[in-house]
Amino acid sequence: MTFWRKLGMTAVLAIAATQVVAATTTVPSVEFVSADGGFIRTDDWAGKPVLVVNTASRCAFAPQYDGLQDLYDEYADDGLIVLTVPSDDFNQELDSIDEVKSYCELNFGLTMPMTDITQVVGQGAHPLFVWFKESHGFEPTWNFNKVLILRDGTIGGTWGSVVTPDSPQFADAIEAAVSR
Numbered sequence: 001m002t003f004w005r006k007l008g009m010t011a012v013l014a015i016a017a018t019q020v021v022a023a024t025t026t027v028p029s030v031e032f033v034s035a036d037g038g039f040i041r042t043d044d045w046a047g048k049p050v051l052v053v054n055t056a057s058r059c060a061f062a063p064q065y066d067g068l069q070d071l072y073d074e075y076a077d078d079g080l081i082v083l084t085v086p087s088d089d090f091n092q093e094l095d096s097i098d099e100v101k102s103y104c105e106l107n108f109g110l111t112m113p114m115t116d117i118t119q120v121v122g123q124g125a126h127p128l129f130v131w132f133k134e135s136h137g138f139e140p141t142w143n144f145n146k147v148l149i150l151r152d153g154t155i156g157g158t159w160g161s162v163v164t165p166d167s168p169q170f171a172d173a174i175e176a177a178v179s180r
Contacts, residue, residue: 026153049177056092067165
């Protein structure tokens with residue numbers, strides 16, 4: 001098969017996958033490459049509340065990692081998953097996932113799940129972020145945007161960078177999500 005034919009098939013598959021993802025009302029079945037190797041699959045989230053946060057280590061909002069880790073520590077036994085998704089879409093991420101992991105472990109003691117560095121906006125955005133945009137009109141406008149996925153796979157809320165993990169509106173939404 002020629003290079004151009006392979007490229008065409010890849011493009012068709014990517015377009016088809018995007019259309020399927022956008023057509024669903026609950027979290028689509030997609031996967032991320034894990035920062036620790038292997039994959040993080042949305043199918044494994046069934047019945048659990050999940051907070052997805054696009055992050056960047058060199059961002060002024062990076063201190064929010066502390067609050068995110070606190071949420072994870074407090075509610076992990078209730079099923080809450082806090083997924084950090086490092087991204088360089090806003091030009092504030094370190095150069096490699098090893099550097100990101102080291103930075104986060106040393107500065108914030110992070111133990112929550114983390115993906116590899118992932119595109120979250122634009123043409124190459126990860127399919128979950130495509131789904132956020134297509135089905136809910138939400139696309140990160142900066143680092144540390146937050147999306148809460150409820151136990152039933154629907155969106156429970158979205159927040160921008162300035163909403164901190166300890167803000168009352170956000171904390172109440174997390175509490176309600178883990179209590180359901």
